[in-house]
Amino acid sequence: MLCDLNVPFPTEISSSSINQLERVLITLIELKYTHVAINKQLTPNMYQNQSAGGQKNKNGNTNQSNKSEYDLKDDLNKFFECFHKLVQKFGASLKLFARCTVEVNEPSKIGGVFIAMNGGIQNANGVTNKFDLISVLPLSEKGLIYLTSNSKGDVDILTFDYSNYFNGFHLKHKTMNSLAKKGIKIELVYSPLFCSSQQAIKFIANSKQVIRTCRNGTNSVLVSSGATSNLHVRNKLGVHTMLKFLGLKSHIYSRMMNENPGLALLNGRLRLKSYQQVVTSGSDVVNGVSGIENEREVNGFAVRSSNKRTRDELETDKTADGEDINHKKLK
């Protein structure tokens, strides 16, 4: 499995922007990616607006009228609508996941965003859609400290804005290691390298800093594209050369590409599909029921049906004793 856990969803939904996104996805299919997450980014203005009316006046002096019109729930419902269309279109060749990135500037103003994101967003038809992955993008040092101290296993990925210098904060071994111990993975987004020379310089400086503080990032760093254009995506070999250029060794960057994204995905999916990682519903958590024959989903439960045709097929296989009992019991 080859994962790309960051394909940004356009901020404004239009036919051209969706086209651009589809083009990126088609390129990813060509490059033999299997698991792709589509990323919806939430800026602080988006969610702070929803919580309290008093803060609105303090924050937004510039364009208050625009802000008050914005509706987070509506926007997320639109995102899920587009997401389901994309799943229908690309579902055969790509496994798509919904990811939400929350930009954290002031921890005191977060409110219940994470709880709301984990709880799911209910649309007009009464169907709740949930994000598979939840990540945090700290804009200040306070945001990073919030993540180390307060999050209770509801965050999968920590990501940074690599195209700008980290303003006013310096990463430390201690914070990054405590995050790695919790199981939060740190993301390296490589698309700024191909945008412009200025951004590339900043990317190199930032990524070197991240890799240094994560102690080479064997267990905690994952790589994803973050590409807004299809030209910014690279295949496995391309990413490997890029990481080698950053001074990493082969066993480390192969882990960054293969295992760590998978683990982040597993963490996120287990949060949805299991009770505290103890009991899960369905046999395949990451891919869901779509990959397995005879299985379907009823209200979140995985239901396996054994009709006559498949039973005969399985009996001819005679793979193991276990399957026979299964059929006996079902009869």
Next chain:
Amino acid sequence: MDKVQPFIRDYLLSRGEKDVASIEDRLNESLIISATKKRIKKPRKLKSLLHVSHGSSKHSLKQTSYKSVNANSKAILRSYVLSSKHAVERATRLINKKEAEGSITTLSKEEKYQYLKENYPDIYRQLPKKFTDVQETLYKKMWLPYIREVLKISDVESLQCTNLQNCLLKLSIADYNGCLLKVSTSRNTSTLNTSGIVLWDAQKSFIMLSPKKDGFDEVKVIPKKGTLFEISIPLETSNGTGDSAIFNIVGDRFQYRSSDRSGRKFKNRRVDDLLFYLSSEATSSSS
């Protein structure tokens, strides 16, 4: 106390009594610490009785030598597993020998059991119980109704009105003695696809009675670590398609004794040890 202190003379002796010693006595008396009448409250008889009985019942429940009892149970389980294993080995060897000699023709599973019962009753007695019998009593009559009642699942329609997270929570604290489990993925590939009825839910392993085609049923000890166990609860359907709800137990997060598990608060942990989950998926999807 030769000199009368000015404080005593001025303030205490002025109240009629001129003698210093009597004042001293009075002071000393007040210094004695004794309980007031209010404090000495006799416990009510009923309460004390209850208290005593409660304590005694606790005492009777308490294992005085918990360690030794635990060790004994371990030893007994171990001896049971080993003896049943030996019995199965002996029985199969015996049957194979007889078949090679030509004294008996090749027998089916039922006939083998019957043959042993008639000719070698001592070996037959040592064998573990037949899987089909255990399945009929322990699984179908006892465990399935129990779990259906706990989860409130009967058919596909009932799934629509039950909450998944609630169901999973109940499954995490349910009793698994008598449950039919199947190893769906495992780090140890030799245990893959083995299934059986749980005889004992130990802390770090499941002791299962697993069926064998054309042979004697065996008792197997399958470690929980690095293993996913699949439970499938059959649902009642009208049109006869055998639907069943599928749940999986993650063995790594399940390493508690069943008595400890009931009151436990599980926590999300780092998933790095569940990497086998992903790799097995990758292989299964590629194959």
